Amino acid sequence: MAASLLRTKNDPSEMLPKTGENCLYLGASIGGTVSHIHDCICGSGNHHKGHILAVDISPRMMRDLVQLCDKRPGIVPLLADARSITELSPFINKKVDWFHQDLSVADQAKTFVKISEKFLKSGGVGLLSLKGASERVSEGDIKKRFENAEKILKDSRLRIIERIDLRGLEEHHILFNCRME
Amino acid sequence: MQVHYDWRLARILNDDGVVIDEILWNSSKSISSVAKRLFELKKGRLSNEAKILFDRFDNVKIHPQGHLDDPNWPEYSNEERELFEKALINMAKLGVAESSGNIDRRMDMLVSSANEIRSAWTTSESRCIEWIGLFLTELNLEIKRKNIIETVAFCDTIQEVATSLETVSPLHTPAHNEWSTMKKHCESVIGLSNRMSDHEDSIRLLALEYIPSLSALLGPLGASKLVVLAGSRERLARMPSGSLQVLGADAAMAAHRNGAPPPKHGSVLFSMPQVSKSPRWVRGKVARYIAGKASIAVRIDHFDGKPWGESEIEEIFKEVKTIIDKFPNPPKRK
Numbered sequence: 001m002a003a004s005l006l007r008t009k010n011d012p013s014e015m016l017p018k019t020g021e022n023c024l025y026l027g028a029s030i031g032g033t034v035s036h037i038h039d040c041i042c043g044s045g046n047h048h049k050g051h052i053l054a055v056d057i058s059p060r061m062m063r064d065l066v067q068l069c070d071k072r073p074g075i076v077p078l079l080a081d082a083r084s085i086t087e088l089s090p091f092i093n094k095k096v097d098w099f100h101q102d103l104s105v106a107d108q109a110k111t112f113v114k115i116s117e118k119f120l121k122s123g124g125v126g127l128l129s130l131k132g133a134s135e136r137v138s139e140g141d142i143k144k145r146f147e148n149a150e151k152i153l154k155d156s157r158l159r160i161i162e163r164i165d166l167r168g169l170e171e172h173h174i175l176f177n178c179r180m181e
Numbered sequence: 182m183q184v185h186y187d188w189r190l191a192r193i194l195n196d197d198g199v200v201i202d203e204i205l206w207n208s209s210k211s212i213s214s215v216a217k218r219l220f221e222l223k224k225g226r227l228s229n230e231a232k233i234l235f236d237r238f239d240n241v242k243i244h245p246q247g248h249l250d251d252p253n254w255p256e257y258s259n260e261e262r263e264l265f266e267k268a269l270i271n272m273a274k275l276g277v278a279e280s281s282g283n284i285d286r287r288m289d290m291l292v293s294s295a296n297e298i299r300s301a302w303t304t305s306e307s308r309c310i311e312w313i314g315l316f317l318t319e320l321n322l323e324i325k326r327k328n329i330i331e332t333v334a335f336c337d338t339i340q341e342v343a344t345s346l347e348t349v350s351p352l353h354t355p356a357h358n359e360w361s362t363m364k365k366h367c368e369s370v371i372g373l374s375n376r377m378s379d380h381e382d383s384i385r386l387l388a389l390e391y392i393p394s395l396s397a398l399l400g401p402l403g404a405s406k407l408v409v410l411a412g413s414r415e416r417l418a419r420m421p422s423g424s425l426q427v428l429g430a431d432a433a434m435a436a437h438r439n440g441a442p443p444p445k446h447g448s449v450l451f452s453m454p455q456v457s458k459s460p461r462w463v464r465g466k467v468a469r470y471i472a473g474k475a476s477i478a479v480r481i482d483h484f485d486g487k488p489w490g491e492s493e494i495e496e497i498f499k500e501v502k503t504i505i506d507k508f509p510n511p512p513k514r515k
Contacts, residue, residue: 059276059277059279059280060280062273062276062277063277065273066270066273066274066277069270069273070270073266076265076266076269076270077269077270077273078269078272078273079272079273079276079277080223085245085246086223086224086225087223089245089246089247089249090187090188090219090222090223090247091219091223091269092246092249093187093254093256093257094249094254094256095249118246118249119249137438
């Protein structure tokens with residue numbers, strides 16, 4: 001996320017959520033990035049009334065994330081499979097303004113499109129941190145994997161604003177900055 | 182008509198989006214009761230209110246995401262929002278607590294910890310042997326290797342060690358502190374050996390309970406290593422036997438992707454004497470056969486089949502012998 005803010009050719013603030021917005025973060029881990037997003041949308045004590053649903057599948061990560069949530073009102077932890085619409089939908093009361101997916105699994109672009117089309121509001125910001133090394137080797141080399149992912153995004157209701165290559169800061173990573181139509 | 186619902190209420194809407202009926206969740210709301218409801222919804226179940234509305238009308242569909250496209254769906258009140266957030270924190274804490282009931286995770290801790298102890302033991306044991314060998318220059322480090330460390334741990338001086346191991350006294354002796362450090366290091370190696378035995382006993386007990394058929398075939402230690410390498414018993418049970426055959430052969434698989442021949446077996450299958458003690462030209466065939474049987478064994482264990490006993494294992498090993506006997510000579514080079 002930080003690398004993409006440094007590398008973007010557009011206004012970096014366009015990629016970040018605004019104060020008081022409703023956000024979804026898949027692959028929250030122990031909440032490092034989530035805490036920075038919390039600074040943007042909630043402020044201390046959540047005086048901006050923002051909300052982040054931070055999802056992770058690992059109980060080990062959730063253990064630390066829960067402690068962060070105790071300290072930072074506005075972040076809500078969810079131990080669930082981020083790829084499952086059924087597991088996520090009871091926890092999303094209205095479509096979100098900002099969505100970031102940071103999962104180390106195969107089919108990241110397909111998951112991103114599936115989740116965005118269900119939970120991201122029209123005009124909402126969708127950021128996909130794509131990890132080439134997590135995609136299937138059978139898809140081809142890293143370049144080919146990125147191309148496949150980009151094609152999946154282009155064929156969806158998402159509009160790609162920028163493809164940010166993070167080489168040098170994060171190897172084999174690309175961030176797609178998208179908007180929902 | 183479609184039922185829209187979340188944890189607070191359910192509504193039924195006609196095709197024009199007009200609300201026909203509505204049921205609110207009226208019970209007293211506590212963090213635990215909200216968490217319980219959300220937990221059921223997360224499993225894909227309907228709330229009681231949604232079920233009642235679904236049964237009350239004919240030709241009713243359920244909104245697949247509860248209510249998300251409904252523009253008139255009520256937002257959370259401050260109270261509801263607070264309750265919801267606290268319930269989610271509770272659910273996450275419960276989920277973390279429940280993870281200790283996961284046998285796969287416990288097996289992973291035991292096996293990984295045993296691997297680390299083995300690695301530490303190998304390094305420290307070699308160091309101790311070399312250290313003693315520096316002083317006792319006439320001592321045969323190969324033949325006496327098994328006794329050296331214990332002897333040092335139980336002796337008070339290096340001369341005493343030399344006498345006990347029937348070798349000549351050292352020309353130079355270590356300083357008092359140096360000797361004491363060396364002795365303590367040897368004692369720690371013995372401690373590591375004991376801890377290793379404890380770990381292996383625990384792994385055996387767990388594996389015999391959790392993966393009895395696979396343990397009968399590969400031995401409990403090998404079987405549990407396979408489960409850990411696969412990630413869980415379920416993942417191992419769903420894995421093709423060809424993948425199971427090469428579990429633990431990561432480097433060889435990486436080389437294979439760059440054009441090298443495929444590995445015949447992973448580290449766990451190679452540790453079986455039926456594979457490692459066979460002639461090299463049948464190892465692949467034996468590994469493939471055992472991997473196939475291991476794949477069936479773990480499926481029996483995971484999907485509650487009748488565990489294999491001695492007779493099934495005997496039959497498998499008889500077949501292994503037939504394979505080995507069928508190929509007494511190496512294949513001709515092409």
